[in-house]
Amino acid sequence: MTANTIATGPTGSVQRWSRTLIPTAREAPAEAESPSHVLLLRAGYIRKLGAGIYDYLPLAWRVLRKLSEIVRQEMDRAGASELCLPVLLPTELYAGTKRDVDYGDLLFKVTDRKGSVAALGPTHEEPVTELVRGSINSYKQLPLNLYQIQTKFRDEARPRSGLLRCREFIMKDAYSFHLALEGPGGLNETYDRMYQAYVNVFSRCGLDFTVVEAESGPIGGSASHEFMVNCASGEDTILKCPVSGYAANVEKCEIGARTAGTFTEPPTGEWTEVHTPGLPGIHEVGKFMKVKPDRMLKTIVFQVTGKVGGALSPDDPTWILATVRGDHDVNEGKVKAASGYTVALANEVAARAAGFAIGYVSPRCVNTVPGTMLLIDPDASHGGFWATGADKPDHHAKHFNWRRDVGAKLDQPRYVKLADLRNAMEGDPSPRAEGAKLVTGRGIEVGHIFKLGTKYSDAMGLSILDDKQQKRSVIMGCYGIGVSRTMAACVEMSHDENGIVWPMGLAPYQVLITMMKPDDPEQQRITGEVAERLAARGVDVLIDDRDERPGVKFKDADLIGIPIRLTMGDKALAAGAVEFKKRTAKDKGELAPLADVADWVIEAIRDAGVAEAKR
């Protein structure tokens, strides 16, 4: 983007190190492991107050302000309006959506003096829907797009990696409201604008990111994209097609056409049972039986919980078996799509009672347990040697053969279906380009946008009359950015062995002036002059005026990661110059004449802004 959007205001600010709080440390607390956690602690950006609860010190807060400002500009440009909703949400709000139950322990709850229970907002679909329901009277007031930037609370089972997964964190959340999906003012139009706004935000932050198709998850809805910072230490696995550009979250990723078996291949030998007592997983069993996992069948038992787009009838199955190759993972979403039923992993007790030897199930159960549908992944459908569970505790079997051991039901689509059932993996065929193979990468989810549809408006009674006086449920979208997580992701992605390397757009200050002799009046005068000149041109300047040895100052400078360092030293000043060094530069820097130094800085900021926006 442009240079003028990088500074926080028309006039930059000047701060002296000795008068603010930047407690750098040579060593990080032992509990910190991930780079962003270690560096943000060591560089004096954050302090831990409890598990997943952090202080944001002045440097961190400046980064968060800059990030928030970028977010605001892009949200406003996309037509959204900022507001601020309560953090304290009375649980009655959840009466329609039941999400206080769905969220379970994730929800922080507080009790007031009267005994009323409120939740600390983990996200704001309910309050914003409630707000709009009570304040919109006409379809003419749609579309509407509202956002806020505030602290969210989620009692994560396991907070980790510092700011990457917190119990208290800063989030930008936006919610849009529409009468229609398509056309002007429809959800799709806003969704596309928000998508572009997100691309703009993360580009301006200098982040290297991938947009992936994602499952909409428990929040419901029909379509969603995640914005992932590409980073090997990320928690999420993403898959990309290098040819078509298709990218998806591992839960969502489709797999291209694969060849399936015909169920006519001959057996490789007699059904041979093997006693395999007390072996915990497929790898252990395989080792014990001397069979590789990709020659074993894994059959998972699901319980039918509902029918997609309808009510269950007595004819519908009770159980769904999903058989994949031993080295593959069953994907619940794909099971749902392939079967047409919503499912949950079977309750062990109930499944045992129905006749499944949990842990030792084979596809043969489609014949032996009434009300069972069998789904087979193409990679598991071939002929050749297979090992499988033997349908009795502590036993597996070799030489499973589809035709011989399952038989006629293979030809009845009511009972047996062949379908993509598993998570995609590196090397799988791309679903979008013939011959191309998927590659995997790791990512940190920093943004997520959803088409919610009418899930919340239906649950909470948000409807409106259209121009034909027909009552219509309002269609919604929601759009989140993990603001504090984005800051951490940025450090995770951009650092070296000496410390943080901030992209220009997020750096707490663009310039650090390192005074070699803070007590020297001449250095004080020139430092002040340079700082004022830079500030006047919108640059934020931090002056290291501490009475420390040069080595300490240089180490700290690298640690806190300010993009441009100006060093005030006798040698350079004698030549009428200051030393100019970028954080990314390996060498010692070059001499900038005092008269030109401001121009050098402005130019460097502009170059960085352009380069980062291009990424």
Added chain:
RNA sequence: CGGGGCGUAGCGCAGCUUGGUAGCGCGUUUGGUUCGGGACCAAAAGGUCGGAGGUUCAAAUCCUCUCGCCCCGACCA
């Protein structure tokens, strides 16, 4: 929630097995010498050893309970 581990000075750690008046490094303060990539000398401040209970003449150390934190997994708009 399952598994593993850790709580001793602001940070990093030792001491615990075999109970006996709490130690090291970094940091901090003071004085001096230094001063372009984490200086040196000297002095000093700083700890109810996570908490409660128990055993004992005596507990950081042994026992019981409890709280907190980290890592792996499960989970996760």
